[in-house]
Amino acid sequence: MNLPFDFTVDKDTATIYITREFAADLDLVWDAFTKSEILEQWMGPKPWRVQTKEMDFRVGGRWLYAMVSPENVARYSLVEYIEIQPKSSFTTRNSFSDENGNPLNTVFTYSLTTNSFKAEAGKTTVSIVKKLESLSQLEQFTAGGFYKEGTAMGFRNLDELLLTLVTNK
């Protein structure tokens, strides 16, 4: 199964645009993005798992969760719900936090993400606009941050990256 996936970056505005189609109806896809018990099943890149500490999906509410490594090291993330248009879109402010949801102001600031949902003939297209303060924040999401250990993501140099891309195709 190869569903349409689009990923573009506007470097000048540090904004990432992602569009992906899912083979399920709007109600189910909306739940998958807004209910912690489903989010937990897909948000963790293997072998990390997601554990919810708090979930309150309403404007002003938040989802506080931990990414837990196989060695049981937990890194907390905070998703604050800023705007919600039911079954249509929602906007979140995302940051890394401590276990109580207090911001970690040492390294990371925050990003704003809007997820929009569009239903069509039993399928649902999700458009994600992720506005970062700067693209260098991405290091937190990838090599320098979360996923450094335990995943195949730790590309060390260009050759390795390119060879992996070639082999995966």
Add this chain to the structure above:
Amino acid sequence: MRRDIFQAIADPTRRAILVLIAVQAMTPNAIAEHFDNTRQSISKHLRILSECDLLAKKQEGREIFYELKIDKMKEIDIWLAQFRKIMEEKFQQLDQVLFTIKNKKK
């Protein structure tokens, strides 16, 4: 059209060219010898890679050598490529979850 690293690596032949010239500078003919593609098609890929600003040209005698502008493949691009991969993998996990839930409902 604005070109970037994602267009550069979107095609398997271009990825293979990048791997080749990452190791050493090569002439277009030497590059073409590694592929079954026509010389014309390799020229087209080289032009696109050049428009992505990934190729440096060096003239030596009558020959032109292409090499990879390694500094253009900046860390940010590598992070972006990794972030893209992470998102792709998450969505594939979500496909599975959606499939499982749909089947339970039936």
